Amino acid sequence: MTTLTRGPEAVKLPAPAPAARRRGRALTITLFVLPALVLFLLLVVAPILVAFYASAFRWNGFGGLPTNFIGFDNFTRLFSTEIFRRDLWHLLVLVLLSLCVQLPLSLAIALLLNQRIRGRAVYRLVFFAPYVLSEVITGVLFSLILAPDAGMANQVLALFGADSDWLADPDTVMPSLFLVMTWKYFGFHMMILLAGRQNIPGELIEAAQIDGASGWRTFRHITLPLLGPTIRISVFLSVIYTIQLFDLVWILTGGGPSHSSETMAVTMFEWGFKRSQVGYASAISVVMFVLALVFALFYQRFVMRRDLEGATTSMGGRR
Amino acid sequence: MTRGKKQTPRRNTLPLHLIAWVVGAFVLIPVVYAALGGFKRNSELSTNPFGLPSTWVTGNYTEVLASSSFWLQLWNSTFIAVVTTVLTVGVAALAGFVFARFAFRGREVLFTLFTAGLMFPFAVAILPIFVLLRALGLLGDPLGVILVQAAFGLPLTIIILRGFFRSIPGEIEEAAIIDGCGPFGFFWRILLPMAKPAIATVSVLAVVGSWNNFMLPLVVFTEEANWTLPLGIQQFQGQYASDTARILAYLVLAMIPALGFYAVAERHLVGGLTAGATKG
Numbered sequence: 001m002t003t004l005t006r007g008p009e010a011v012k013l014p015a016p017a018p019a020a021r022r023r024g025r026a027l028t029i030t031l032f033v034l035p036a037l038v039l040f041l042l043l044v045v046a047p048i049l050v051a052f053y054a055s056a057f058r059w060n061g062f063g064g065l066p067t068n069f070i071g072f073d074n075f076t077r078l079f080s081t082e083i084f085r086r087d088l089w090h091l092l093v094l095v096l097l098s099l100c101v102q103l104p105l106s107l108a109i110a111l112l113l114n115q116r117i118r119g120r121a122v123y124r125l126v127f128f129a130p131y132v133l134s135e136v137i138t139g140v141l142f143s144l145i146l147a148p149d150a151g152m153a154n155q156v157l158a159l160f161g162a163d164s165d166w167l168a169d170p171d172t173v174m175p176s177l178f179l180v181m182t183w184k185y186f187g188f189h190m191m192i193l194l195a196g197r198q199n200i201p202g203e204l205i206e207a208a209q210i211d212g213a214s215g216w217r218t219f220r221h222i223t224l225p226l227l228g229p230t231i232r233i234s235v236f237l238s239v240i241y242t243i244q245l246f247d248l249v250w251i252l253t254g255g256g257p258s259h260s261s262e263t264m265a266v267t268m269f270e271w272g273f274k275r276s277q278v279g280y281a282s283a284i285s286v287v288m289f290v291l292a293l294v295f296a297l298f299y300q301r302f303v304m305r306r307d308l309e310g311a312t313t314s315m316g317g318r319r
Numbered sequence: 320m321t322r323g324k325k326q327t328p329r330r331n332t333l334p335l336h337l338i339a340w341v342v343g344a345f346v347l348i349p350v351v352y353a354a355l356g357g358f359k360r361n362s363e364l365s366t367n368p369f370g371l372p373s374t375w376v377t378g379n380y381t382e383v384l385a386s387s388s389f390w391l392q393l394w395n396s397t398f399i400a401v402v403t404t405v406l407t408v409g410v411a412a413l414a415g416f417v418f419a420r421f422a423f424r425g426r427e428v429l430f431t432l433f434t435a436g437l438m439f440p441f442a443v444a445i446l447p448i449f450v451l452l453r454a455l456g457l458l459g460d461p462l463g464v465i466l467v468q469a470a471f472g473l474p475l476t477i478i479i480l481r482g483f484f485r486s487i488p489g490e491i492e493e494a495a496i497i498d499g500c501g502p503f504g505f506f507w508r509i510l511l512p513m514a515k516p517a518i519a520t521v522s523v524l525a526v527v528g529s530w531n532n533f534m535l536p537l538v539v540f541t542e543e544a545n546w547t548l549p550l551g552i553q554q555f556q557g558q559y560a561s562d563t564a565r566i567l568a569y570l571v572l573a574m575i576p577a578l579g580f581y582a583v584a585e586r587h588l589v590g591g592l593t594a595g596a597t598k599g
Contacts, residue, residue: 033429036414036473043470044436047447053445061450088437107344117332125585126346129372132581133532133574136549142557144563150365152352152513180530195593243428244440247533251447251553265442272446273538274399285443296438297528 048289054282062276074283084284087264090174091242097178098238103231105182106189109225113190114197124194128187135184141249142180143167167253170260177252177261184248185241189234196230197223232304236296243292264288350574358567364563381570389572391544392551394462396576399536399547400529403465405473407472407525408480408518414473415480416506420492428483436474442534447540463539476521479594483517484510520591523584530577548573 050065051134055074059066078084084092088139109127113120132137144151154163200223207217246265249255255262255270272281349507356364357379358372367373377480383389418430435583448457457463487510511518540546546554552573559565581588 017486025421025502026423029421029423032413032417032426035410035430036433038476039410039466040433040436043451043467044439044444044473044575045432047444047451048446049441050450051443059504061446091487109339112335113336115332115335118334119336120339123343124584126343128585128589129578129581130346132577134533134549134577136533136552137570137573137577140552140566143351143556144566147563153363157367159483171368181596183349185431187346191589192593195589199450202502240438244442246442249457250533265440268442268446269534273449278450281446288440289443292438292440292443294444299468312416 021224037285037291039203050283051285051289053284057279058277059279059282060276061272066279068279070141075287077280078283078287083259083262083267085115086259087262087267090261090263091245093174094178094181094242095189095239097175098181098242098251099235102182102186102238103189105226105232106186106234107193107231109186110190110193110197111219115196122192125177130184131188131191133184135247136251138180138184142183143252146176150267167261168257170257173253173257173261177249180252185238189238192234192237193230196227200226229304232299236299236304239295239299240292243288244293260309326395332528350571353574354571355566356564358484358572361562361564376564379423379570380512381566382565383569383572385419388543389569392546392548393576395545396530396547396549399461399464399468400526402461402471403468403529404525406465406469408522410469411476411521412480412511412514412518413506416510417483417486418477419481429539430477433474433477436471438470438555441471445534445538448535454538456518459542459545460539460541461545464532464535467535468525468532472525472528475524479591482516482594483514487513516587519584520587520594523587524591526580526584528575530580537571544565 014030027253054066056071057066057067058068058073059124113124147167148154148165151166159162164172164176167173172298204222204226205218208222213221244265245263249261249263250267250269253261255266264287268281268284268288270281271277271284339564352368355372356368357377358377359367360374360376363373400547418426452460453460456462457466491509491513492505494558495509500508505559531549532547533553536545536547536550540550541552552569555569556566
């Protein structure tokens, strides 16, 4: 806000001589970028750097910066714990489930809503709606629905003579968690994919059909390759999101039963805020950050890069 | 599944509708269950989970509506969302303007720094942010939440706004300068009004992000007077653990503002998310 009032002064400067104008221009640039830069450096960049720094110390989070330097001990301790290895395993499970179940589902529904069927605007509105509800509302709602005894889900299963402990059973907690994630997020991916599908020129599809390509072959050789960039972005967002998954898990299970649905963010939160081992928890933060960074760099270098090269040439040539 | 719907349109669309209905049921049943459940007694919830209530019990809803804590949380959420949005969009618009229309050394480096912020997991920074806010005396202060949310909202907002500002032709800027506009005058009087659709989009994204935020308010607010709706819902569930119908009523009432906002702003939300996704 202060810049808004200071702005007009910067405006008055440029009029006279070229030298003064250049100085005024520099001033404008500085004043306009400064608020964003300060906010970003102070509250985004600095905290991440501090997390790196703190991960090398034994620190309870009090008394200025940490002093009790222990090198990589936090990391060696972290990687030797069963819980953290299971966090990584849960990340892998959720990413694989997202890729193998949620993505095809979202894609199928996006293609369905791309058809000219009556009421598709309503369908779209409904399918996307869960994305707008907060993780807390979603989590609390499903913790009631998936309650082990008389929850609504079990009453449905009872019609078929079955029942499940859902979130309360270590064997079923991950699929149950994934079910809730799918409920909340498939609409988001559907929406991205639908936008991507609508960017494909209709002529290409028509040309294929005139050439006699079946529905499946049109999909396989025209639609799917041209949707590639959108699909890759959808995958990218899924993975980055899953690395920092917290809210839903915290509300639904708190990581339990006995750590069987715990994620890195939940472990970090437990140690950092419940047990005041900020140094150790920071080590978990650093691993999350490095995972996200390495994934992002690798993905953009080797996976998304092809979107630029292959844009016009090798349409059917890749997977 | 994918096979069937690739055929040309104008065929029998019944199978497509059937699939859409199944998906729609998957989405809607939990919400309808909650809405109806709020009108039931707890005993009825387990005997008659899907049907209409045998007697419509309105007590769950009216008691929540009569409680001051629900309205206080609603107000806190609204206040924080509005201030966060104004701050995020204001600050990002200034920076996006410079990134879009000024050439200067280090511009791309700076811009890349901001865009890199898109993939920084928020959870990574939460511990140092907590320590920092405590040192600044901002724990328990809505400003603490607002500033951090604004900082993390900057990357996407700047990217979207810069893209839009760039698309405005240079002739308009030249005309404005000839007419005696300075950079700020051009920004304030010409660029911003022209960028209304983009501003609406980023504002909607900021409102939804703030409204649904849980982790940050969770660590910043300890006093009940500051709680936002997500914190209140979580607490309510703990407090009335066995009173499912009452929790359902609370959930449904808490959904209404979000769904109402969605109904009004759906176009901007979807446009912003898809634009953010394709540029992120």
